[in-house]
Amino acid sequence: MSARLPLVLRQLGRPPPRPGPPRRLRVPCRANSGGGGGGACWEGLRGQRRQQDGQARSSCGPGSPAPPARDSIVREVIQNSKEVLKLLQEKNPSFQPVLAIIQAGDDNLMQEVNQNLAEEAGLNISHICLPPDSSEDEIIDEILKINEDNRVHGLALQISEDLFSNKILNALKPEKDVDGVTDINLGKLVRGDAHECFVSPVARAVIELLGKSGVNLDGKKVLVIGAHGSLEAALQCLFQRKGSMTMSSQWKTPQLQSKRV
Template sequence: MLLIARKALALAHNKTIRLTTREVHCLSSILASPPLVSLDLPENWVPYSHPPSPVAFEGEHKTVVIDGKAIAEEIRTKIVSEVWKMKNDVGKVPGLAVVLVGEQRDSQTYVRNKIKACEETGIKSVLAELPEDCTEGEIISVLKKFNEDTSIHGVLVQLPLPQHLDEAKILNMVRLEKDVDGFHPLNMGNLAMRGREPLFVSCTPKGCVELLIRAGVELAGKNAVVIGRSNIVGLPMSLLLQRYDATVSTVHAFSKDPEHITKEADIVVAAAGVPNLVRGSWLKPGAVVIDVGTCPVEDSSCEQGYRLVGDVCYEEALGVASAITPVPGGVGPMTIAMLLCNTLDAAKRTSL
């Protein structure tokens, strides 16, 4: 009986994951990034007849600031159009459910921004708030309710969770086809495997790649360094860049000489959560820098008493990097835009 159940579960997962080429292409038509399976080219190694010459940079040069806020707004405008089209065609709109545990200020701010973004794009949103000392059973009960609700197409659990809770167990309870955060092991596994298309890619890495593509940055064959290896950003970011045929290195807390490793990179994605970790001396002249970090630093001159800085020392990177994302206004708005996009895609799948 257990074997039959496992086979049935596997069939259900395969039915969900294995989309036709037409279905894959019709889902995120509003993004510039193509379906991942279209990037899986044969891996034929061709040795250099002559080593490529290094590119020389003389002195400081102009650094392009990649405006994530403007790009996210452009994507959200297209999402509004798609949501209204869905409402007129099938009489429903995408629905997103958010589970918030505790009263951590950062999490409350992130959730508030997500709910506001849903309202502005016509996506239905539902928020379930639970106390800091709630049990795993109480969270799982809420998730089961959202899993069965046909008006909810995306479910996310705001991280981090209180330490007494089993994060992996809770995230695994989100139904695969509603895992718009892209944290389910099957979504992560399909991201890692060539020839597979995950139902959802984690929102922040997906937004980073969208920024790179729209900024005209070539990924194939480039040396990319991802600083940080969290399950939320660092790991899926590394996997996603590999799917785009970049040569990827990961720098983490145990890396020897991280400055030297990073300075070899054409593309640097900083996602360590350490303010001003990456100095100008870490960067190769002309590198493209995506700064995922958002760290509050005390500043009495600011109205809130603090200002937000990234993992990259922005002032030092200017004049060294060829392009960089600012903090705030870079990756943050794109993360929310990708969440909306994933929720829209989840709703579209139920209509195919």
């Protein structure tokens, strides 16, 4: 979620489209408490992060620079997004950034994380919750509605991998495709026009985290494991732009399984 914030705000800097007929935004879906409540999930996630960051720092050898804590990187992204939003609203006070998330399934933790990060950055979220067994046509119908809603600046899909068909992905308007999954955005990235398209925020976050950790990617051999589709393509492009030679593999590859301890 934090990686998407700059992309949504960048979309705000573009000339606004002509206003169309107003359409009421969906009421954000609420996460089930699950006994501990949504807040407990969020606190648990932050506690887990703090524990992992402490373990990472303790594993550094003498004289080794401590890797930046992930919480501090998230704070930096949120602060940068706030500053960009402030500049945009100074030019046009009526701008209110809205990210729509179409979710098919129950992922209460991600709902809570998205909402908390968005509130901190000043981003409004419209959560459209669909049943886990939603059909391709039902998901596309929701996408088309969001495409035509001029108050929504970005659209992300939170659906199972088996629903990521070309028909669904390319139903998104490329200018609202903050995850960079449409053929148009991927094509521009592969062609070298990364500044003219949306790039997978996960892929960009990987490159940024490696850079902040002091990793020089030039001349390195990089094995990308477990990524596929648009994420795999984006990672390969970004690594190659940094001078790396990339290879891809899946977790179930026999050679990888034989190396497990």
